[in-house]
Amino acid sequence: MLSFTTSTRLLLRRHKPLSITGRIRSTSRVSPNEISLLGQKYNLDGTTNVTQSIISKLPLRLHNQPAHPLGILRSKIESHFHDFSHLSSLNPVVTPAQNFDSLGFPADHPGRSVIDSYYVNEDYMLRTHTSAHEVETFAAGHSKWLLTADVYRRDEIDSSHYPVFHQMEGARVFKTDEAAIEQVKADNERLSRHLDQSNIVIEDIPHISATNPAQPTHDPAHSELIALNLKLSINSLLLKLFGGGSRDAPLQVRWIEAYFPFTSPSFEVEILYQGKWLEILGCGVVQQLTFDNAGIPDNIGWAFGLGLERIAMILFGIPDIRLFWSTDPRFLSQFSENEITTFKPYSKYPACFKDVSFWVPETGLHENDFCDLVRDIAGDLAEDVKMIDSFTHPKTNRKSVCYRINYRSMDRSLSNEEVNDIQEKVVERVKDKFGAEIR
Secondary structure, eight states: OGGGSSTTHHHHSOOOOOOOOOOOOOSOOSBTTEEEETTEEEEOOTTOOOOHHHHTTTTTOGGGOTTSHHHHHHHHHHHHTTTSEEEOOOOSEEOHHHHTGGGTOOTTOGGGSTTTSOBSSSSOEEOSSGGGGHHHHHHTTOSEEEEEEEEEOOOOOBTTBOSEEEEEEEEEEEEOSHHHHHHHHHHHHHHHHHHHTSSEEEEOOOSSBTTBOOOTTSOHHHHHHHHHHHHHHHHHHHHHHHOOOOTTSOEEEEEEEOOBTTEEEEEEEEEEETTEEEEEEEEEEEOHHHHHHTTOTTEEEEEEEEEHHHHHHHHHTOOOGGGGGOOOHHHHTTOOTTOOOOOOOOOOOOOEEEEEEEEOOTTOOOHHHHHHHHHHHHGGGEEEEEEEEEEEOTTTOOEEEEEEEEEOOSSSOOOHHHHHHHHHHHHHHHHHHHOOEEO
16 A cells, blocks of 8 residues: 555655656657557646656566566565465556545645656556555455556656655455454454464564554454454564574564554555664555455455665665666676565676756756656666755745766666766757756
């Protein structure tokens, strides 16, 4: 689900002022007013902000490559939930209703903004989370399932953020009749016995509370059982992924109350890894509205969502999120299907930074739009982008900003000539697209 992963915190964070109105149009068009995505034509309009660099990622689906770290991790999780339906090839183009409305997102949720999300046009967008398919998956009759997909968010540029990443969502649905509830109780007993015999220490919290309540339409006793089943299922998954360690150093897991628009009660889960608590996933008891929209109102269930890159960077020791997109044999040859191996850096190429300063146009300029512009020109050669200076002229009230772009290839050394050429294109695009005055 959208805010179930670390990356999805971006949609719930305190936002910077939304001062931009400019948008970047894609160059991948079949006519001046159309764009082609995965063989389907879409009309362009004033909402369109998807870029060519993003479009180029649509067909790749790294999670479906069995010897890729993301594919290996996906398979490992699927093997744990072996009796679940495994879904992974759904179209990333969805409607805002699928992405937000069907899940009960409020009309003013920041994730709806063109600042945060990629819109094909007013009626279609690139999914920002796997939950965009939740209602249709429940409606199709899947009672326990894993859904893996590439998702898209406009974001900053650094070693842990990328505008395309991969999520896995899992869900399990139960009837609310007496026989089904007895099955939940039996499953809870089975999972509890397994965990009691494993090398794991769990710091738990109440399944429901005044600050993390059961939903008004749910029997609190049922909500307690479902939340417990969720926790036991996730604890056993974490044991599978991270192991139990030595007897003197068991896997340590802790549960934290959380808030998500589409679950209640809701939780975040952390593990202690190399001396630090790391957030792994978010989860909760599914909002009844989702089941109602799916046409299965007499059900109750849980769902979780995790970011594959987040966990793969930990398990494989991959230091930069851009590496997942590398086609360099020195990267890809290090990994084999069904094996977790530690990444061995093959080189650390020198960085080259360039600054660009400009007066912000009257229409405004948001950092996400500037980062999209840089990505569209430099691609993965842009290692990070940071604002290093900002001031407002005391007399004219004009705002000036300076961004530092750090260029570094993961696979080769960049020449000064190559970087200068890219930087010149960035400067020209800033002037042409935003009407900014370079300083």
